[in-house]
Amino acid sequence: MVVEDEAGRAVIPSVVYVRKEGCVLVGEEALAAARSDPDPTNAYFGVKRLMGRSYREALSEVEAEEGTEEGEGEEQPLRRRRLRPYALVEGAGGRAEVDCPALGRSLAPQEVSSHLLRHLVGRAQAFLQRQCSGGGGQEAQEVRVLDAVVTVPAHFSPGQRAAVLEATRAAGLQRVTLLQEPIAAAMAYGFGSAAVPYDLLLVLDVGGGTTDLTIVEAFDGIMEVLATSGDNYLGGDDFTALVADWLTAQQQQQQGRQGQVLVGSGPVREAAPSTSSHPSSMPSRSPTSTSLPSSPSSSSSLSLLLAAEAAKTALSRAVAEAEASTSAAPASSGSSSSIDGGAGCGGGGRVRVRVPLPGEAGGGGGGQEVELSEGAFEELT
Numbered sequence: 001m002v003v004e005d006e007a008g009r010a011v012i013p014s015v016v017y018v019r020k021e022g023c024v025l026v027g028e029e030a031l032a033a034a035r036s037d038p039d040p041t042n043a044y045f046g047v048k049r050l051m052g053r054s055y056r057e058a059l060s061e062v063e064a065e066e067g068t069e070e071g072e073g074e075e076q077p078l079r080r081r082r083l084r085p086y087a088l089v090e091g092a093g094g095r096a097e098v099d100c101p102a103l104g105r106s107l108a109p110q111e112v113s114s115h116l117l118r119h120l121v122g123r124a125q126a127f128l129q130r131q132c133s134g135g136g137g138q139e140a141q142e143v144r145v146l147d148a149v150v151t152v153p154a155h156f157s158p159g160q161r162a163a164v165l166e167a168t169r170a171a172g173l174q175r176v177t178l179l180q181e182p183i184a185a186a187m188a189y190g191f192g193s194a195a196v197p198y199d200l201l202l203v204l205d206v207g208g209g210t211t212d213l214t215i216v217e218a219f220d221g222i223m224e225v226l227a228t229s230g231d232n233y234l235g236g237d238d239f240t241a242l243v244a245d246w247l248t249a250q251q252q253q254q255q256g257r258q259g260q261v262l263v264g265s266g267p268v269r270e271a272a273p274s275t276s277s278h279p280s281s282m283p284s285r286s287p288t289s290t291s292l293p294s295s296p297s298s299s300s301s302l303s304l305l306l307a308a309e310a311a312k313t314a315l316s317r318a319v320a321e322a323e324a325s326t327s328a329a330p331a332s333s334g335s336s337s338s339i340d341g342g343a344g345c346g347g348g349g350r351v352r353v354r355v356p357l358p359g360e361a362g363g364g365g366g367g368q369e370v371e372l373s374e375g376a377f378e379e380l381t
Contacts, residue, residue, distance in 0.1 A: 003120075003127045014208070016115045018042040018102040026119040034302060040085045041298050042102040046237050049209040050098070050109040051167070052160030055090035061233060085298035110163045114170035121145050121171055146174045151181045153210040154228040181205050182214035183223055192218035200226075209235040236312075243372065244308035250370045311372050314351040319374055350374070 002010050012027035017034050019025065019042070025033050034043035050058055089106045091097035097106040128143040152164055161178055168176045182203040190196045199219065205212040212230035216223055350373045 003124050005123050006126070012119070014045055014048075014116055016044045016112050018044075018100055020102050022103060024115050026115055034085070035306070038299050040302050041087070042100060043085050043302065044098060044107075044112045046084060046209060047098065047109040047112045049233065049235075049237075050088075050096045051113065052109075052157060052163035053096050054094050055088065055096045056094065058088055058096035085302050110167035111170065113164070113167040117150075117167055117171035117173070121148070121173065146172075147176070148173050149177045149179050151179050151184045153205070153207065153230070153232065154180045154182050154212040154214050154225065155210065155230045155232050180214075180225060181207070182212055182216055182225065182228070186216045186218075186223060191216065192221060192223055205230075207235045208237050209233075211235055240305060240308045240312055243312055243377065244304050246376070247308060247311065247370050247372070248304065254370070311351050312377075315372055315374060315377055318351055 004010050005012075009028070013031045015027065015030040015034065017025045017030035017037075017040075019033070030043065034040040037043070049061075087099040089097050089099050091106055091108060095108065097108050098112065100107045124145045125143050128145070132141070132143060148168065150164060150168055152161060156164070164178065165176060182205055185203050185205060186192070186201050189201070191198070191201050199217060201216045201218070203212070203214045203216055205214070210230065210232050211234045212228060214228040214230075215226045217226050218224075350371055352369050352371050
């Protein structure tokens with residue numbers, strides 16, 4: 001059973017936004033508020049990768065992304081992850097936290113995650129309340145969700161798992177079981193039942209911030225992870241960041257301004273892959289000689305990230321439509337579509353995305369169109 005909200009939405013953006021008066025928004029409302037904010041430094045997403053990690057670990061990732069090194073003896077209390085409007089700070093015990101100007105303090109990643117979990121718990125309670133009422137005219141008893149199964153990447157360390165449990169307790173849950181995401185995927189697939197007559201299953205889980213490759217065995221109704229490998233620092237967010245860098249480089253080439261950084265906080269990347277000493281296995285691109293600002297525009301970074309995400313999603317839809325039309329008939333359907341975020345699908349696995357210009361916020365109608373093809377995306381990633 002999939003829990004939907006009153007608007008019929010089954011999923012929500014994993015975004016938390018803190019208003020200046022301290023009010024916390026989650027999901028679609030948070031994303032809309034961040035879009036309209038000219039300086040969205042109180043918008044948080046992609047914090048899962050920070051949970052249970054030290055500031056030094058998180059900082060090393062930022063430096064690897066930026067291609068920079070921290071100066072000796074130089075204090076840098078606010079460091080921004082590439083294409084993230086929020087800044088990293090060192091919290092109590094050396095843990096990684098995010099700066100929250102609206103509250104005048106920093107937030108632990110598990111505190112941000114607890115707002116998402118609390119929102120989901122409230123949605124589940126409202127859904128079950130509607131189910132219990134059943135439209136029979138009788139008022140149903142109040143429904144409270146106190147127990148939950150929360151999935152985590154197979155590669156999460158004990159410290160990261162402890163951070164997840166801390167977030168669940170802050171969200172009001174009392175009894176929580178952590179389940180490895182590959183096991184959950186195997187269960188959803190029907191592994192272990194008569195419908196799937198296999199003893200072994202290979203599960204590839206590419207999430208927003210992590211990637212797991214796991215071998216799962218089923219016997220006598222029990223599932224067990226035999227082996228797992230993966231990368232806690234590689235996921236869909238990294239693909240989006242690569243697309244964003246590529247879009248920026250293409251925009252620069254079209255405008256003939258190779259020496260100017262237009263948007264984003266990471267180095268502009270070339271299209272050809274090169275080897276990298278980054279701790280993750282994600283292919284990187286050689287940075288150009290462009291001098292980068294140390295404090296990029298939060299609104300420009302967010303606008304570029306949303307445009308890249310829209311392009312990535314639209315390209316996936318375009319490829320699926322092209323494959324479907326090819327299998328159905330030799331001739332192209334010539335159909336097109338568009339999604340919120342500035343990307344439109346065309347035939348043949350190509351999309352057009354409007355890249356925001358410097359200072360643009362909220363994904364307005366300005367900017368310059370850049371085309372992203374299936375082949376370019378495959379080469380990029």
